[in-house]
Amino acid sequence: MAILEVERARVNGAALxxxxxxxxxxxxxxLFVILNETGxxxxxxxxxxxxGVTGRTAFAVVAWLIAWGVLHRRWxxxxxxxxxxxxxxIGLILLGLVLTFPPVWALF
Amino acid sequence: xxxxxxxxxxxxxxxxxxxxxxxxxxxxxxxxFAVRTLTVDAEPGPSxxxxxxxxxxxxxxxxxxxxxTVIIGTYVIFxxxxxxxxxxxxxxxxxxxxxxxSNPGTAWLHTYAMETKEHVPxxxxxxxxxxxxxxxxxxxxxxxxxxVRNIVTALLATCFVLVAYAAILGVFVNKVAPLD
Numbered sequence: 001m002a003i004l005e006v007e008r009a010r011v012n013g014a015a016l017x018x019x020x021x022x023x024x025x026x027x028x029x030x031l032f033v034i035l036n037e038t039g040x041x042x043x044x045x046x047x048x049x050x051x052g053v054t055g056r057t058a059f060a061v062v063a064w065l066i067a068w069g070v071l072h073r074r075w076x077x078x079x080x081x082x083x084x085x086x087x088x089x090i091g092l093i094l095l096g097l098v099l100t101f102p103p104v105w106a107l108f
Numbered sequence: 109x110x111x112x113x114x115x116x117x118x119x120x121x122x123x124x125x126x127x128x129x130x131x132x133x134x135x136x137x138x139x140x141f142a143v144r145t146l147t148v149d150a151e152p153g154p155s156x157x158x159x160x161x162x163x164x165x166x167x168x169x170x171x172x173x174x175x176x177t178v179i180i181g182t183y184v185i186f187x188x189x190x191x192x193x194x195x196x197x198x199x200x201x202x203x204x205x206x207x208x209x210s211n212p213g214t215a216w217l218h219t220y221a222m223e224t225k226e227h228v229p230x231x232x233x234x235x236x237x238x239x240x241x242x243x244x245x246x247x248x249x250x251x252x253x254x255x256v257r258n259i260v261t262a263l264l265a266t267c268f269v270l271v272a273y274a275a276i277l278g279v280f281v282n283k284v285a286p287l288d
């Protein structure tokens with residue numbers, strides 16, 4: 001009961017920041033993968049035996065955390081319209097997944 | 109001569125795929141079920157607080173299991189999988205990537221399945237973390253506020269599908285070229 005009693009009404013900004021931040025992280029993963037596959041940018045390996053995947057994933061995680069942090073600071077005290085954020089997040093996740101889909105790499 | 113039933117690499121593979129990955133999938137599904145089916149009244153009682161606490165543990169536990177799965181998969185399982193065999197070696201059974209690439213019928217298990225598994229689970233881990241954060245911050249509002257509930261549902265459902273997809277691909281790879 002204590003949990004519910006201390007809860008205060010919350011605006012939706014922090015939830016939407018986490019949501020969109022995850023979408024940006026998914027897109028960042030796809031972006032680093034396609035940049036690597038096209039030879040534009042290869043993230044350096046953090047752990048040699050595992051190869052370049054360690055660099056790509058680390059870069060994507062850092063991009064995700066930065067994006068989430070920035071969005072959280074800006075939105076945490078705001079009540080926002082969710083529609084556009086929802087659409088943008090779904091779009092970014094789908095785009096990130098498409099870019100990590102190996103058959104797509106051959107198109108570039 | 110004594111035969112080892114399980115080598116360290118095969119044990120790590122089981123920890124990664126069955127223990128951590130399987131646990132994450134179970135947790136994600138349970139959390140998804142909880143978020144969609146539990147309800148909280150406007151003036152909730154002690155049982156509602158326990159339900160909300162359990163849901164929070166499910167969300168956080170699933171995310172932690174998923175992070176452990178992807179980190180062990182990338183840094184512990186992947187190196188022996190991609191090890192390069194010595195020049196001229198004909199028995200490639202200890203070199204899974206070389207083994208599946210040596211046969212045109214199984215090469216897709218690397219070029220498609222493993223390449224997918226390298227990246228997609230990391231996306232799933234980010235989505236699960238966002239869901240866990242929202243669960244911890246909003247607590248009973250996840251069950252009371254349709255907008256917050258829908259966000260967590262979208263995150264968990266997407267995450268579950270991605271993890272299940274990666275797990276199936278992992279089963280295929282391990283069937284043809286297990287880490288022994």
